[in-house]
Amino acid sequence: MEHLEQNFMLLEKYLPFWNHLSTPQKTILAQNVFSASYSRDSHIHLGENDCIGMLIIKSGEMRTYLLSETGKEVTLYRLGAGEVCILSASCVLHTITFDVYIDAARDCEILQINSSAVSRLMEENIHVEAYAYKLATERFSDVMWAMQQILFMSFDKRLAIFLLDECSRTKSDIIKMTHEQIAKYTGSAREVVSRMLKYFSSEGFVELSRGGIRLLDKKRLKELL
Amino acid sequence: MEHLEQNFMLLEKYLPFWNHLSTPQKTILAQNVFSASYSRDSHIHLGENDCIGMLIIKSGEMRTYLLSETGKEVTLYRLGAGEVCILSASCVLHTITFDVYIDAARDCEILQINSSAVSRLMEENIHVEAYAYKLATERFSDVMWAMQQILFMSFDKRLAIFLLDECSRTKSDIIKMTHEQIAKYTGSAREVVSRMLKYFSSEGFVELSRGGIRLLDKKRLKELL
Numbered sequence: 001m002e003h004l005e006q007n008f009m010l011l012e013k014y015l016p017f018w019n020h021l022s023t024p025q026k027t028i029l030a031q032n033v034f035s036a037s038y039s040r041d042s043h044i045h046l047g048e049n050d051c052i053g054m055l056i057i058k059s060g061e062m063r064t065y066l067l068s069e070t071g072k073e074v075t076l077y078r079l080g081a082g083e084v085c086i087l088s089a090s091c092v093l094h095t096i097t098f099d100v101y102i103d104a105a106r107d108c109e110i111l112q113i114n115s116s117a118v119s120r121l122m123e124e125n126i127h128v129e130a131y132a133y134k135l136a137t138e139r140f141s142d143v144m145w146a147m148q149q150i151l152f153m154s155f156d157k158r159l160a161i162f163l164l165d166e167c168s169r170t171k172s173d174i175i176k177m178t179h180e181q182i183a184k185y186t187g188s189a190r191e192v193v194s195r196m197l198k199y200f201s202s203e204g205f206v207e208l209s210r211g212g213i214r215l216l217d218k219k220r221l222k223e224l225l
Numbered sequence: 226m227e228h229l230e231q232n233f234m235l236l237e238k239y240l241p242f243w244n245h246l247s248t249p250q251k252t253i254l255a256q257n258v259f260s261a262s263y264s265r266d267s268h269i270h271l272g273e274n275d276c277i278g279m280l281i282i283k284s285g286e287m288r289t290y291l292l293s294e295t296g297k298e299v300t301l302y303r304l305g306a307g308e309v310c311i312l313s314a315s316c317v318l319h320t321i322t323f324d325v326y327i328d329a330a331r332d333c334e335i336l337q338i339n340s341s342a343v344s345r346l347m348e349e350n351i352h353v354e355a356y357a358y359k360l361a362t363e364r365f366s367d368v369m370w371a372m373q374q375i376l377f378m379s380f381d382k383r384l385a386i387f388l389l390d391e392c393s394r395t396k397s398d399i400i401k402m403t404h405e406q407i408a409k410y411t412g413s414a415r416e417v418v419s420r421m422l423k424y425f426s427s428e429g430f431v432e433l434s435r436g437g438i439r440l441l442d443k444k445r446l447k448e449l450l
Contacts, residue, residue: 066369069376095362098369126351133358140365144291145324147372149410152293187376191319 004030010111012083014056020127034118038104045102046090051091053114054132057083060108064139065184067101074150077142078105086135092119100130127209150187159196160224162186163206167215176212229255230372235336239281239309245352263329269313270327276316278339282308285333289364290409292326299375299412302367303330311360317344319388320359375412384421385449387411388431392440401437 009031012018038044040127044062045052059081066074078084090096093113121128149158162185166175179193200206205221232255237243265270269287270277284306291299304310315321346353374383384417387410391400403419425431431445432439
């Protein structure tokens with residue numbers, strides 16, 4: 001019982017539709033939420049064979065991406081602490097007909113609400129349905145942003161934006177990622193990333209080493225934008 | 226008054242949330258809907274400066290696309306008779322932060338519900354809000370389909386799919402479009418379209434003439450897929 005009350009408090013904090021639920025509906029949710037941990041780079045949701053439910057991110061970061069039949073990845077967006085992932089419950093959103101992959105980009109602590117509970121509440125309560133689709137539309141905006149970058153922006157700008165964002169996100173001037181990983185995040189190929197980083201290095205924007213990429217001249221990187 | 230009653234009947238036919246509206250809400254909608262016509266290739270909605278409202282397509286076809294600063298177009302999806310266009314009211318959907326362009330791909334007869342009426346009803350009635358976001362999520366699925374085609378599929382397949390779809394859509398074996406127009410629809414460049422059509426022609430899949438493209442061998446085109 002104590003466990004249920006604890007879940008009540010947690011869910012109320014994260015879910016804006018909480019006060020529109022009846023007491024039995026609150027109980028259904030609280031009985032169907034459980035904690036899970038994912039370590040960095042592990043898979044959370046694997047395309048169409050998966051429908052693990054709605055995920056509340058308590059800490060960490062998730063990366064959502066497309067995966068082609070030939071193994072090419074294109075990153076769509078990332079979610080962090082306090083955000084709710086809905087595409088992991090896409091099977092219960094009838095107007096979603098595509099599938100994505102979701103990995104832990106950093107170690108994640110999450111609350112997972114299983115799909116059947118989400119589905120039942122969406123059918124019973126219009127506020128839950130509106131919330132789910134509103135959240136999906138927020139991801140639609142994220143995807144459109146990524147799409148415009150990939151389709152319209154030259155790669156030097158995209159890579160500069162990525163390096164600067166990553167620095168401010170981690171509050172460090174050193175980015176500890178491989179060229180392969182950066183390629184996945186920027187929807188590019190490893191060779192293209194390596195070539196552009198070599199150019200950035202020759203211009204003195206960055207310094208490349210085995211440990212990663214050190215940003216030397218953010219001001220001139222920003223001038224590329 | 227007769228005019229209002231006519232609008233009631235039309236709106237009831239197209240809008241699934243109609244029966245969840247109060248009588249005053251129905252009246253607001255009926256007072257804020259008007260008919261409009263757009264001839265083929267005219268602009269209906271022009272990016273961020275525009276918010277013309279929700280559009281019910283009575284007949285014709287609309288094309289929604291992205292437009293880059295340099296004038297490059299990428300078609301996202303098309304909507305036809307009986308469908309409702311919501312991205313033309315994106316300013317009243319708070320989780321939509323991108324802008325698209327919408328043209329008439331064929332002559333269109335539409336019912337236009339102005340944005341302020343849509344906005345007011347979304348605030349007053351949760352069923353309208355859920356409908357709007359659910360519809361936006363349907364467009365999200367369309368965009369993801371287009372994105373996967375553009376990012377992952379080789380252009381011979383994409384062009385074959387486009388030609389076959391266009392034939393079945395128009396119920397004709399002749400496609401009366403320029404290479405430039407086909408490039409816009411397939412998110413490609415005119416030169417690429419011309420080169421691939423020349424190849425298709427040399428293989429005997431199609432016949433090229435000034436009037437358009439005639440499909441000669443649909444069976445072998447389908448084998449490309």
